[in-house]
Amino acid sequence: MSTLTAASPATAPAPVAGHKLHKPLDETTPLLRVADLAVSFDNGTGPRIQAVDGVRMTIYPRQTLAVVGESGCGKSVTAMSLMHLVPRPPGRWDRGEAFFQTDDGPRDLLKFSEPEIRRIRGNEIAMIFQEPMTSLNPVYTIGDQIIEAILLHQHVTPSEAEQIALQAMADVGIPEPSKRIRAYPHQFSGGMRQRVMIAMALACQPKLLLADEPTTALDVTIQAQILELLRGLQRTRQMGMMLITHDLGVVAENADVVCVMYAGRVVEYATIYELFANPLHPYTRGLFASIPKIGEVRNRLVTISDVIDNPQAFTSLPGASEGVRPWWPWHDPPADLRRRDVPAGDYYLQEVSPNHWVGVWRTEAVKDHESRPPDLSFRIADQTSMSLFPDRGAFS
Numbered sequence: 001m002s003t004l005t006a007a008s009p010a011t012a013p014a015p016v017a018g019h020k021l022h023k024p025l026d027e028t029t030p031l032l033r034v035a036d037l038a039v040s041f042d043n044g045t046g047p048r049i050q051a052v053d054g055v056r057m058t059i060y061p062r063q064t065l066a067v068v069g070e071s072g073c074g075k076s077v078t079a080m081s082l083m084h085l086v087p088r089p090p091g092r093w094d095r096g097e098a099f100f101q102t103d104d105g106p107r108d109l110l111k112f113s114e115p116e117i118r119r120i121r122g123n124e125i126a127m128i129f130q131e132p133m134t135s136l137n138p139v140y141t142i143g144d145q146i147i148e149a150i151l152l153h154q155h156v157t158p159s160e161a162e163q164i165a166l167q168a169m170a171d172v173g174i175p176e177p178s179k180r181i182r183a184y185p186h187q188f189s190g191g192m193r194q195r196v197m198i199a200m201a202l203a204c205q206p207k208l209l210l211a212d213e214p215t216t217a218l219d220v221t222i223q224a225q226i227l228e229l230l231r232g233l234q235r236t237r238q239m240g241m242m243l244i245t246h247d248l249g250v251v252a253e254n255a256d257v258v259c260v261m262y263a264g265r266v267v268e269y270a271t272i273y274e275l276f277a278n279p280l281h282p283y284t285r286g287l288f289a290s291i292p293k294i295g296e297v298r299n300r301l302v303t304i305s306d307v308i309d310n311p312q313a314f315t316s317l318p319g320a321s322e323g324v325r326p327w328w329p330w331h332d333p334p335a336d337l338r339r340r341d342v343p344a345g346d347y348y349l350q351e352v353s354p355n356h357w358v359g360v361w362r363t364e365a366v367k368d369h370e371s372r373p374p375d376l377s378f379r380i381a382d383q384t385s386m387s388l389f390p391d392r393g394a395f396s
């Protein structure tokens with residue numbers, strides 16, 4: 001088993017001459033702010049499929065936002081929409097904004113032309129895809145594919161681009177990069193192809209990394225090393241990261257803020273410590289309850305349905321006695337629903353307690369409420385006294 005023996009991210013090598021570095025970021029200003037994003041897909045003669053419906057989220061420099069939820073909840077579609085990777089048609093942006101701090105100032109990514117987004121994609125924003133074999137071209141060498149992105153976005157010579165590619169491969173633990181750079185994707189194992197995708201994404205030192213299940217094909221030891229590498233790059237490059245995953249253990253060890261999604265909507269949004277210590281939406285509590293625990297013997301694990309199908313689970317929010325009720329698409333709307341004549345008018349992302357948002361039905365109790373959008377600049381790395389917070393290991 002190989003290990004990451006390259007120089008640690010905290011002591012990154014000096015940049016190659018001409019290697020473009022992005023402008024320093026104001027860490028008090030959001031790197032990305034997504035507001036009311038809605039994406040749908042054509043369904044032939046049937047009604048359009050609403051994959052994302054009113055998503056709101058914010059990412060700051062050096063911050064990791066974990067986006068959690070089951071398959072089909074809209075996590076990947078949200079990320080791919082930011083990069084203009086959703087095919088249109090059949091996809092369509094119905095509404096929303098996605099303001100990103102480009103080198104030229106804040107811009108709405110959804111309004112970019114194709115040439116404009118090409119200058120951002122792979123340069124200022126990079127993405128690690130879930131399945132590397134479908135993202136790598138089988139007829140080009142690994143080196144050709146990494147170097148192509150470097151030459152496209154950096155003012156370097158081909159030989160300098162190759163040195164940058166070799167360093168990126170070494171950073172992610174690919175052994176003998178000077179030899180493997182000439183190999184083709186089929187000559188790599190699944191885990192090695194995943195590392196190639198990570199190297200390709202990091203080669204241009206992006207300001208924002210969209211990591212869609214970035215360690216799916218890796219064993220747990222290499223997974224931990226890769227995630228530590230990414231955390232190191234955040235410290236040295238001010239990189240923000242959207243971490244899309246099903247693994248709550250990975251979330252507990254790596255996230256600063258968590259966004260829980262279901263059926264295309266945000267159902268809960270809070271800091272890592274607040275969410276794990278005090279999950280409020282029944283779906284979130286169901287996710288935690290379904291995880292087996294070491295030292296606890298059960299004949300049958302609690303399922304998400306066991307929690308969701310319990311009416312009492314929907315009566316514990318602050319304000320429940322006044323009619324505040326968590327939104328859930330498979331329940332009949334409340335009798336006192338006060339739907340607004342706007343898209344997703346039956347739903348409302350409410351700040352139910354300071355810095356903690358939950359998706360609720362727009363009932364009589366909240367019909368005139370307008371919470372601030374989810375916006376948390378919290379970073380665990382900035383905490384001077386970790387004793388103020390629970391031990392991360394308790395969440396693993």
